[in-house]
Structure formats: structure tokens, C-alpha cells
Amino acid sequence: MAEDTVYMSTPDEFGRFGEFGGRFVPEALMPACLELEDAFLDAWSDREFLAEYRSVLADFAGRPTPITPLARLSERLGISVYAKREDLAHTGSHKINNVVGQTLLTVRMGKSRVIAETGAGQHGVATATAAARLGLACTIFMGEVDTKRQELNVFRMELLGATVVPVTSGSRTLKDAVNEAMREWVTCVEDTHYCLGSVMGPHPFPWMVREMQSIIGHEAARQLRDVRVGTPDYVVACVGGGSNAAGVFAGFANSSAQLIGVEAAGGAAVGHGSPGVLHGMRSLIMQDEFGQIEEAHSISAGLDYPGIGPEHAHLAASGRARYVEVGDEVIIDALRTLSELEGIIPALESAHAVAWLIREAGREIPLGSTVLLNMSGRGDKDVAQVLSILRSGS
Amino acid sequence: MAEDTVYMSTPDEFGRFGEFGGRFVPEALMPACLELEDAFLDAWSDREFLAEYRSVLADFAGRPTPITPLARLSERLGISVYAKREDLAHTGSHKINNVVGQTLLTVRMGKSRVIAETGAGQHGVATATAAARLGLACTIFMGEVDTKRQELNVFRMELLGATVVPVTSGSRTLKDAVNEAMREWVTCVEDTHYCLGSVMGPHPFPWMVREMQSIIGHEAARQLRDVRVGTPDYVVACVGGGSNAAGVFAGFANSSAQLIGVEAAGGAAVGHGSPGVLHGMRSLIMQDEFGQIEEAHSISAGLDYPGIGPEHAHLAASGRARYVEVGDEVIIDALRTLSELEGIIPALESAHAVAWLIREAGREIPLGSTVLLNMSGRGDKDVAQVLSILRSGS
Amino acid sequence: MKSLERHLRALRETGVKALVPYFMAGVTTDWVRHVEAAIAGGANAVEIGVPFSDPMMDGIVIQEAGLRSLANGTTLDSLCAEVAGLALGVPLIAMSYYNVFHHYGLAASARRLADSGIDGAIVPDLSPEEAEPWRDACHSVDVATVFLVAPSTPSERVTRIATMSEGFVYASARMAVTGRASDLGAAPRVVAAVREATDLPTFVGIGITTPEQAREAAQVADGVIVGSALVRTILDGASPADTEALVNSFRRALD
Amino acid sequence: MKSLERHLRALRETGVKALVPYFMAGVTTDWVRHVEAAIAGGANAVEIGVPFSDPMMDGIVIQEAGLRSLANGTTLDSLCAEVAGLALGVPLIAMSYYNVFHHYGLAASARRLADSGIDGAIVPDLSPEEAEPWRDACHSVDVATVFLVAPSTPSERVTRIATMSEGFVYASARMAVTGRASDLGAAPRVVAAVREATDLPTFVGIGITTPEQAREAAQVADGVIVGSALVRTILDGASPADTEALVNSFRRALD
Numbered sequence A, B: 001m002a003e004d005t006v007y008m009s010t011p012d013e014f015g016r017f018g019e020f021g022g023r024f025v026p027e028a029l030m031p032a033c034l035e036l037e038d039a040f041l042d043a044w045s046d047r048e049f050l051a052e053y054r055s056v057l058a059d060f061a062g063r064p065t066p067i068t069p070l071a072r073l074s075e076r077l078g079i080s081v082y083a084k085r086e087d088l089a090h091t092g093s094h095k096i097n098n099v100v101g102q103t104l105l106t107v108r109m110g111k112s113r114v115i116a117e118t119g120a121g122q123h124g125v126a127t128a129t130a131a132a133r134l135g136l137a138c139t140i141f142m143g144e145v146d147t148k149r150q151e152l153n154v155f156r157m158e159l160l161g162a163t164v165v166p167v168t169s170g171s172r173t174l175k176d177a178v179n180e181a182m183r184e185w186v187t188c189v190e191d192t193h194y195c196l197g198s199v200m201g202p203h204p205f206p207w208m209v210r211e212m213q214s215i216i217g218h219e220a221a222r223q224l225r226d227v228r229v230g231t232p233d234y235v236v237a238c239v240g241g242g243s244n245a246a247g248v249f250a251g252f253a254n255s256s257a258q259l260i261g262v263e264a265a266g267g268a269a270v271g272h273g274s275p276g277v278l279h280g281m282r283s284l285i286m287q288d289e290f291g292q293i294e295e296a297h298s299i300s301a302g303l304d305y306p307g308i309g310p311e312h313a314h315l316a317a318s319g320r321a322r323y324v325e326v327g328d329e330v331i332i333d334a335l336r337t338l339s340e341l342e343g344i345i346p347a348l349e350s351a352h353a354v355a356w357l358i359r360e361a362g363r364e365i366p367l368g369s370t371v372l373l374n375m376s377g378r379g380d381k382d383v384a385q386v387l388s389i390l391r392s393g394s
Numbered sequence C, D: 001m002k003s004l005e006r007h008l009r010a011l012r013e014t015g016v017k018a019l020v021p022y023f024m025a026g027v028t029t030d031w032v033r034h035v036e037a038a039i040a041g042g043a044n045a046v047e048i049g050v051p052f053s054d055p056m057m058d059g060i061v062i063q064e065a066g067l068r069s070l071a072n073g074t075t076l077d078s079l080c081a082e083v084a085g086l087a088l089g090v091p092l093i094a095m096s097y098y099n100v101f102h103h104y105g106l107a108a109s110a111r112r113l114a115d116s117g118i119d120g121a122i123v124p125d126l127s128p129e130e131a132e133p134w135r136d137a138c139h140s141v142d143v144a145t146v147f148l149v150a151p152s153t154p155s156e157r158v159t160r161i162a163t164m165s166e167g168f169v170y171a172s173a174r175m176a177v178t179g180r181a182s183d184l185g186a187a188p189r190v191v192a193a194v195r196e197a198t199d200l201p202t203f204v205g206i207g208i209t210t211p212e213q214a215r216e217a218a219q220v221a222d223g224v225i226v227g228s229a230l231v232r233t234i235l236d237g238a239s240p241a242d243t244e245a246l247v248n249s250f251r252r253a254l255d
Ligand SMILES: Cc1ncc(COP(=O)(O)O)c(C=O)c1O
Pocket: A093, A094, A119, A120, A121, A122, A123, A197, A198, A199, A238, A239, A240, A241, A242, A243, A244, A245, A301, A302, A303, A347, A349, A350, A376, A377, A378
């Protein structure tokens, strides 16, 4: 980690972060990726666009989200934990930050429709929401397994006027939803934007989505300064594709804070993956000895993904961030602990970050440390699943 | 409406707003009501308490909530509609404002437990949430009918560590949950605070809850000034017990805005009620010719209540506010319209206010009017119910 | 002094502990027979429940009785008509919630009760603070307004309530709604507090379930009120004869 | 010039339109027999699908074939071993996704293909921008890297791709993943654009389902690629003889 390295800046002209990233898509999609890159570059330096983006986030999506000191959890663990409350953003997770930006960009590019993949359904709901607001048509691809465990979110998307397509190929989860969305995009790229939901996929998505999520980290850094906490010792976020983590890390990339990404043990691309190419990017991917992609298995639909965004692969390789994993078996307990102590029911995804804190406070995390925990989403979508797990008496 | 009348100020020493209000409770509860009145008066003039209340609302509950201009709905209706986004408050509705205050008061009174009634479950979830945060024990009474149509919220309360007691007496809805909570309170008033969820019940509840909700209206008035909309022509809110309406009205009570409370046709205490005494208050109540309380019937559990807060009865009698009603049959359409046009799925309760706008824009509401719509809560809790209604093909 | 008070003071002077059973009017078609049976069994006064849809102070037994009664079509008028003709020889005290009288009209209600031979009224959700209009209405027709004192009532308040109450003071044995219980609760303490404030007859109620409890309560108080224990048996199909026997078992315990 | 290109240029010079059927390696145990049958039926080259778990550019037919093949245990090694011994007399072109080669190692993959007699590779998710390492690896072992041009490819880009492609240029008839279709789509336009940029043989693929479509495509292009239409019948149980007959019907339409 060289002293003068600047972390989380712009990728190179091929969209690479170190040896990861790039653009591995069918030729049919290349022009769209190039167009998107241009459009994003242009918009992201256009004051008017930025002003509109920020005002929609404020007036529609409820930003800034607060920082909540978690007094009782902190006392229990012997560390000072502050939660960045993305669960309070409209639609219930950080996903809205990204889709607000991408749907505004869709309109700017003159397209009239968006498609998206979704795992937990949060990105699908967010996309359907932002599309509704702008009168864009919207189709969401969702693994069939996920349509079942996240039924509530399927309903929400339908009420928002979106069409939800259950994906029955492969493991029928997030990975397959991405495949299917890509296949669909090939057929309609002219008038349709693929509103990717995490810091993954071909350039410019990993970079663009990180930029659109970086408001989380920048807000949090300012808020912690305002309450005189300053730079926390740790910044902790769960990692599926990695967008909420990238967003919060962006505010602390060049600070002294240790950055920790928490993967689901059954979907740990850093923990169990190796370099590979999937969904348009070169990154760390869980794969077998023949390069076949492994099916992720996580209690949480949003982390049920065998890859990770390329910038995270790079942050891991460079040592700037560290990626850890927690298993399904501790997630429900973590969710209950936070609910009962703090009155915040976290999403199962976010509960992974909580579980890591609970496990490591006083071990890896020295007592007395200050921790910023990114509460990426609320658990409403999960409570039916959690209760059925609890009732089946595990 | 005399020129110099001040609306929505303090009730008289008996807790009366005009001829409504008062304190009609079993003697066992009178000391607790008196103690509460003292505690509230004391706390509400204590800067430290107020500072804590406001900081919990900001850091934990996500206040201020934004004002969202509803561009596409406005265009469709020919009026300018701004939504006050209580749906973005923690737990998904305005109910959190009140329980944050009451649970802090509970601690201040040295009590260790709260009980509450709930209809839609939002007040129950909010109470369980605020109780969890402070380590208070919590029991929630909920009509059995409502536990079924709001199953998600029952799960949420359980995860938050609360005990949910299904109430099987009477109509098994909100009214009966209040009865049961009152009965329970009699047995445990020493160490337990009854955290009433609306501007109803015996003095000081109607006044105290209105004060704790008035932040909605005060914020909204300031926000509308900041964006140069100024005083809207109409302020519109749904009315169950009337807390969200009272909260938003409080910011405009002495302005030129017309105040409109929208009742469910099947629970219209102003529309179909007459003066009566129920749940500790004298107010307008739906009752039969013998003074037996009628069962309310509404698609929305939170409006399924045959009474209304006494201050509303007074505002109706004095002509300062007007109360209108909309029937179940237009609610689903209103919910879908808002969802599809604006990307905001309203609670069924809030959809009543939307439905009235849709019905009256260009009729009672002159085209070109400016309207502040209180979006009291989000519809996540309702989507399963709505989809099953839509699928059963009505 | 209201007739009810005169009657109950006189009773106390004879050294008899008052036994006041409660019946829900209209719960069965023969409910009046149960009232008569109770008197035959030794009741000194009878409390008559006027059903209300939302009985906030009642436990499940009396709630159920009230619902049955309403389902049977009972109204204030109908029950008054049923008791009006009777010559029972003991005072009757109506017990209901304020809305029933409020809706009927306060003056009209009071007159209706009086005309039917009812001597007093217990309205548990009517606090002393709110009671003036009702007391006024009752005053001119000689209906006594009975107030309750609860274990939670602080002493200054006990004094005030005891002073306002007419006929007798209802001392709640416990912090609970009507129902059955296994001990005397706070009754001795509550009665003692009332006694400090007034020499009005003081009856203990709420949770008096067995003759043994009644006997204990009568050691400190001037009488007992027995509600749910009797109503339960009627809901379960007791005959007037059963009621007479049950009331008589309480009577024997008190004497 | 790679062998594949020499071969296909030579074929074009004979005036024969190239017929290139696609088979998923390992989809059935006798899949190699289908390859042989196709050649007997008149195929001029054969595309061999190397199964991948996440075939982003494939429709349901080839997805299903790939999954079956994986379930049968097919690997790059196993399929290379199967084709290595054959003397088929026509070029073979591997078709897979980049991760398979990336994981196996680029140089090792290219050598493995070459050693098995495979002359070219189509890697639909490998854009020209990212292709240099793979092209380098293939170069030394005489494996041609075939690129696709899509209907959405703008003209400057067509020029670049056409210039980079080796063996032939794969002209996508439509904006779609592999599958069956009922018309020629944008094929004429795409082929024309490619022809402006290069004189490399240009084959049309994606959605060529019937001999009639193949004939039409061959009027503008140098050859056609037929995938899902053949794979579907194999999934449905077609024998090698069926495949030969089906391929032959395309052959006759082209001649
Ligand atoms: C609440 C929440 N957190 C986290 C994630 C994981 O996505 P990412 O890693 O891109 O933040 C999801 C995805 O659905 C989510 O819904």
C-alpha cells in the first residue's frame, strides 16, 4: 500500500481497476456500453444534471439518510457503532441512489424503457420506482427461487407498474437473472437501458454505479465529522455485487479507516473465488476447476451471487480493503439482536455486517474501536422468511 | 369562524376542545392519566427533553422527511400536489413521531414497560421499535382480523421483541384492541405506560399526541416556504383516530389553508357519527340508536375505527376543518395510480387522501390549486392484501 | 340523603353485611327470575348490568354476557320495562358505561331508572371530574351516583371520591377489570383508606369469587359485590334455583 | 493468414456457399456421430460448442444443450480428446465463453484446441478491445479468432472488427441471442457493411432456422451458420441419420 496511492479514483480507459474490470460483452451490446460511457461522462460533469440528481435524491428519496448511534449494541459489544441508515431511503435500501441516477440518464439518452436484474428484489423495486416516476416502461428479471423468498417485493414491483419475469435457468437466483437481463438487452438495446444494480458488469457500470452510490460515504464522512466522531476505525458493509460497500468505502478510501466488506460464506467471491470473467467483467468469481461458475448459496437473496464488483477485487488485491465472510447460521441471530436492541430490523444482507461485528468485537476489532456500519437496507422484505425459519425451529 | 380565534392551541384544564375531549376512564386509571399530564407538561417545557426528542427523531427516525412534488399526478389532475413523506420515516409512517416522545416520557416517569393498541400494525411496530431502542418491555394488542390482514406487521413486532396479543372481542379490530389495552393497563398501570397511538383517548392523550405529531405540519410549512410554494390552498390527510391529520393541520391551523380530513366511508365518525363517549373521550362516534358503538368497516385497518379524536370533532364543529369520506371501492385504484405515476406506494390509509384528490380535482378543488397531501405511511404492509384483492378479480 | 344511602345505612345498623350480586340484564330470557332468586337467597341489593358494546372495565365473563344480552335485543328501555313491575324489596343499582346514558339523554336516563324503581347507578368510566351533569340529572329523581375507589387512588383523591359518592363507596379489591380472582387483593387497604374519609357504607368488589373471600372481605367492609362468579354460572346454564343456592352460600359465609 | 481463412477463401473460390452447423459438444454420448453425419450431409465446417454454465449469448435451446452437456461431465479436455482422433476433412471452430479459456489458461487453451485439430474459436463475450491476450495465444498455434458484427455495430467499428477477425466474419442477422427466427432480420445490411470493410468470407448466423432462410442469406453472404434448429432436434432425440438429412436439406437449399 504505497503512501501516495489514491484509492477509488477513475478506472483506466478500458474500465479497469488494476487487473480487474474491462468490458466482456457480446458485440451487440458494445455500442450501448460505449454510448452509456459517453452519456455518463457527459452527465456527470453537467451541473444541471447533477443538480437534478441531487434534488431527486433529497426530495424524492429522502437523502441525506441519518447516522444513528447504536447505543445498546455498542454497550453490548464494547465498541462504538454508528449506523448509516440506507434502510430509511425510499424503497428501503441504498439501491435507490443508483437507479435515480441511471433513470435520469436513460431519459437523457432518449430511451424509453429500463430493464434490470434483481436478487432480493430491492434493486427491482427501486428500478420500478424510479421508472414509474419518469414514466419509463420497466421489466425486471428475477430468479424464480428469489421470486418465492421475496414475494413481497414481487408484489411491490407489480404495483409500481413493472413486469416481473421469473428466470428459470441455472440456479434461478441473481446470477441467472443477470444472464437473462443481458439476453433481453441484446434484443432491445436501441430503446432500452439496462439499469444494472450493483458495481458489476461491463465498464462503465462498476464505475458509474460506484459514483452514484458514493453519496453514502461522502454524506457519512461529513456527518461523522459534524458529530465530532471523525474518521472511524472501521467502515463495515455487506457485499453482494458490492454497491453499498463501494458507496460507503468511497467516503473513506483515502482515510485511515479500515475498510471491511462482509461476504456471505456461500457467496464469497473474494474468500473462495479466483480471477474469472462473468457478466461482462473480469473479477473474482466462484468457479469450479473447469471455469464453470458455481452457484452461490446464501440465506440472503441479495448476497446470493458468485462474483463481486471488479473494483472490490482490486481493493482486495491491493490490500486497501479486507473481505471477510459470515455463514448463514449466524445471520438470524444478528438480525434479532439488532432488532431487539436498537429497534432497527436490518435486511438479511445488512445483517451480515452486523453478524461480523458481533463475532469480532473484542477479537479482530479491538474494544473501544469506532465503527461505521452501513445499514444497506431494511428487513421488511425478509421478515416472513425469517419467521418461517424461526418457526420451523432451527 | 371568528377572525381572532386561535385554532389548535391548548385544551382547557379538563382536556376539552370545545365540547369534546375530557377524561372518561375507570378510577384505576385516573391517577395514571393525571401523572401523565404532569409528566408531559413538565417534559414538554424542558429544553433537554425536547432536545433529546428532536435528536432521536432526526438521528433515529429520519426527520425531517422531505416534501416531494408529485409532478405526474399534478399534471394528470390539473392541480399542484406536494406530498409530505411520512412514509419515509423509520418504520414506515408518522406513528414513530409520537412513540419516540411517549417512550422517552415512559423512561422519565420511571416506568419499564409500554403497551399499545394497533390497527394497521404501524403504531404497534413503531411502539415496539421505540421500546426496543430504550430496552422497555412491550406488549401490543391487535384485533384478530387485523393480525390477519397485516401479518407482516405482526412479524415485525415479534422480531422487535414485542408480544402481540390478538384480540378476539367485539369486531376484532382497532376499537377492540383499544378496549383490551385499557383493560390491560388497569392491571399494570404502576410500571406500564399505555402508549396510545392516535389523538384519542382520555386527556392528555389527544393533546399530547397532537403535540408530538405537530412536527409534521411545522416542518411542512417551513419546507413549503423554503421552496416558495408558501401556504397551500388545501392540506389533506386521512383520518383514523386523526393523529397524522392533527399533526399536519397543526402547521396550518391559523393559515388560510383549507384543512381536509378524509375518512373511510365505513369509519366516518364525523360523517356518520354523533356525540358520544368512548375510550376515555367525548367525541363524535358512530353508534346506533341505543348508544351501542357501531363496528367500523374499512379496507384499511388503520381507518377501521368508529371514533375520531376530540380535537377533530371540535375542528369540524367550529368549521375550521372539513371532513369528507371516500369508499373502499376507489382506494385500490388510488393506490395504483400513485404507485404507477409517482413510484410511491402509499399505505391504504394514505390512499384515502389520494382518492379524494383524484375524485375532487376540478370539482371541489378548483383546477390550479396547490395541495399539501400528507403521505402518512408506506404501503409495504398492504401490498399482499392489495394483490389478493386484485387477483380475486374485483 | 338518597334513598339508597338511607337503606344501606339502615342495613348496616342491623349488623348485617350487605351481599350485592350482579346480573347482566337480558342475558337470558329469565334473567329477572335470577334476580328474584338471588333475593330469595339472601341478597341485600342487586346490581343490574345494562349491556354496552365496549365494556372497558369488564373481563371476559361479563363481556360475553353483555354481548349475549345485546344479541337478545336488550336496551335500556326494555330492561327498565322488565324491572318496573317488580316488588323486590331490595334496592336495585344499574351498572353501565357512560355512553348508554349519554346517548339516551342524561335527564331522560335518570328518570327512566327512577321510574323503574332503580335507586342508583355505577358508571365506571365516568370520573368524578366529568360527573357533574350526570349527578345533576340523577339528583332530582333520587338516583344515587356510586363512585369507585381503586387501589391506585391517592389519599386526597379518596377523600374527594368518598365525599361525592352516594349510597355507598365501591372499593375495588384490585387493579383489574371484573373477573374472578383467588384472593382479596388490596381490599383491606382500600377500605381502610375510604373509612378514613367517610362513614358511608363501603362495599368491596372486583374478583370476589368464593364465599370464603366474601367472608374475609366482610371482615373489613360493609358488604361485598359478586359479579363474574354468578354470571359465569348463568352463562353455563344455571337455573334460578342454582343461582339462589349459590347466592345463599355467600349469604351463609357472611352471616 | 490462418489455415481457417485459407480454407474458407478456397471454398468461396469454388463458388460453394459455406454451410456451418453448430453442435454442442457432449450433449449426447454420440454427439461426434452427429458432427460426422453433418459433414456427410454437406457441412463445410463445424462449430463446436464448449459448454459454459452461464451462456449469456445463447437462447433456451443452446442453454439446455449446454446444461445437459455439463451434467454429462463434458470439459474442454474431454471434448478435445473426443475430436482429436477424427479425420473430418472440414475445419472445426470452437465456440465458448471467455471464462472457460481464461480459467484453463489462454496459451494452454489455444494449444489444446490446436492439438485437437480445431482451427478457430468464437468467443461471443470477448470484445475486440479485450481480445489481444487471446489472439496472441492463438496466433502461435494457428487458431483463428473469429469476431462477430452485430446490427448495432456502427460503421467505423465494423471496419475495425472486420480487420481483426480471422477466418471469417460472423455477421449476426439480428439483435438476439441464439435461437430460431422466421426471417433474415438485418442480415443483408450487416453483410453489406462488413463487405465494405473486408473481403474476408462473411457468414450469417443467429436465427437461421429453415433451408429457405439459409438460401436467402446465402444470396448476400458467403455462408450460413445453423445452430438452434439442429440442436433442438438432437435434444428431441434425433439420430445421426436425422441430422444428416436435416443438414442435407440446408445443403440443397444453398446449392
Ligand atoms: C439491502 C441490501 N443490501 C445489500 C445488497 C447487496 O448488493 P450490493 O453488494 O450491491 O450492495 C442488496 C441487494 O439486493 C440489498 O438489497
